Amino acid sequence: MFNLAILSRGSALYSTQSLFRAARLRNYNVRVIDHQLCHLLIDGDHPQVYYEGEKLVGVDAVIPRIGASMTDYGAAVIRHFELMGVYTATRSEALLLARDKLKCLQYLSANGVPVPRTFIAGSPAAVPYLVEKLGGAPVVIKMLESTHGVGVILAESLQTAVSLAEVFAKLNQPVILQEYIAEAAGSDVRAFVVGRSVVASMIRVAAAGEFRSNLHRGAESFNVKLTHHETNLVLKATRLLGLQIAGVDLLRSDRGPLVMEVNASPGLEGIENTTGVDIAGAIIDNTYAGASRLRGKKR
Template sequence: MNLEKDRDLNDLKIIGSEEWCVFDQLGIPAIKARVDSGAKTSSIQATNIKVYNKGGVDWVKFDVNPIQENRSINIECEAKLVDRRSVKSSLGISEERLVVKTPVTIGDTTFDIELTLANRDTMEFRMLLGREALNQRYMVNPAQSYSLQPFSDSDIAEKYKSFIKEKTGLKIALLASNPNLYSNQRLMEAANARGHEIVFLNVEHVYMKLDANSPEIRYRGGNVLNEFDAIIPRIKPAVTFYGCALIRQFNNLGVYCLNSAEAITQSRDKLFASQLFSKNDIHIPTTGFAKSPMDTKDLIRMVNGAPLIIKLLESTQGKGVVLAETNKAAESVINAFKSVQTNILVQEFIKEANGQDIRCFVINGKVVASMQRQAEKGEFRANIHQGGKASVIKITPEEKKLAIKAAKVLNLAVAGVDIIRSNKGPLLLEVNSSPGLEGIEKATGKDIADSMITAIEKKLKFIN
């Protein structure tokens, strides 16, 4: 009996801890896979997942970026849908994933494999090879790597040569402060992937010349910036005034700006934005504003008393937002802010929301993605930057209409619209003119950066 088992083991091929996989039917010439016998099913990185019906059978279209940290290579795939499964992620969170079946080639062996379509952007490998694919075929030697198919860098470059687009597109500038932020890196990748030239401009290193005959914008060291087709402004609150002055100057020179200076300015002024929302019949939590400390008690009563929210007029990412749980605490915080000449808003606290809110990402009058954010235990604000958890959500038609209208009222082409569900229906919390991409891309699997670049192309009537 033991001899028979030994013979069976000898028939198994040795596979390393990482291997190259080839998917001819999907059109993927090579993708690195992490071999993981602890995982039951195999999975592959996929975005823009869409189920459709062909001949009475469900199929799936999805995009794969097979090379880690390189979104310029994008492969559109389609395969027959074979299952929907609840899969537990490495974080212990269960989620439903679509399952497709397709042939895979590893070394000189080709066999059918089931793959769950997953968002693996944060993982080291674009693919995971689970034990269902390994059973009766391979024995894992974790000390080896790429033992069955050792492609070199030049092999991979040759295989993907036809996927690399020539740069014949637009010239775009990303006007921001930190090139290493996820959102900024993704926008750079997306523009490159669509064949555009994009450069990062540090907003504080750009300066301008105001002149009736020859106005200019220059960059660190005297370089004249006069060739851009479009600007993507991602201005942090600390440089709103200067950044918006630059955006106006670019606009004066005929450069398209994805969000205008006026739209950004009014979105950053929470009082002015709230007044615009009220004027346009957009429902928000009851909000109060006052100057004199003598009005503090009535201000608190006006928003239905404690608990209540106190906001700095230019707060962002959950900073400068305080929950006062009692009237006495509210008085102390409000008067403390007023004593240092800081303008604040006082807003009713929506208790029934249970620390949840919804972020809708709006681009050119369309909600392209939505996520629900859940506050960390003990926190009242569902902000990703402060430990909140994000998950995909299907919004109601009423919430969709509210998000689109809020962005339109502020004249924002790109906006992150935050909505809270209350007993009175959906209420608008605020609108962000430089919404982050990381949380919503990872929660929904949608390529928001690509949608932003596409919006620029449509505006400029660019045909690739």
């Protein structure tokens, strides 16, 4: 019997439930584990994870569903399972790299992945010069830690950009300034990668009066077919980051597709409902295959 654990703080969440059902359909033994309640034993011998007062044993694979607020501890839990020889569908270092927006963009760009032109402002005083170098307002302002569009603002004037940078400075937060891709017209493409394949893709179009194309903010979504170039770009980005499961967000610009972000714990609800693809099933199958390969190496 294949023993699978889903690391999730919300057992009733759509993505968690979808994965749970897909595993049960395959007659796997599956349980949802709240990673915040996992206690990690480090004793110089064999690492162990304790949960609900008992030592976790016999786990063949783990599928992490780690929220942004729990990144550091979630990664520590994943790393502990790795040290125990358990297959993890998302590696701890891959999660940390993808969650660090600045480091992720630096790494992708250094390896030839096209991304939007981006500045990191160390001081608000530099913002006028940086906005000019990006082609002038409007520019997109981002916090280093943002999710579902929170902390992402369109500065339509230089003064707005400067004011936002000053606020960020008071919070001891560096500011990310990114070029605004006008031709994308408030839309982006989400490509869902499982293993070495893009299993589904959709285009998201922002609601009227909104430039952020997050479904949580009322955007509409439609099934879309990626070009051959876009597919190769998406797979290259996930391969570089070491991710088996990822949501890659693309902007279609006049100079070609640009990777805006790589999500290491992408939601399933919007894209499964839009495309009709059983992404949860693909994740379960890929996880089983990965765990089987790891088991074979141990023999």
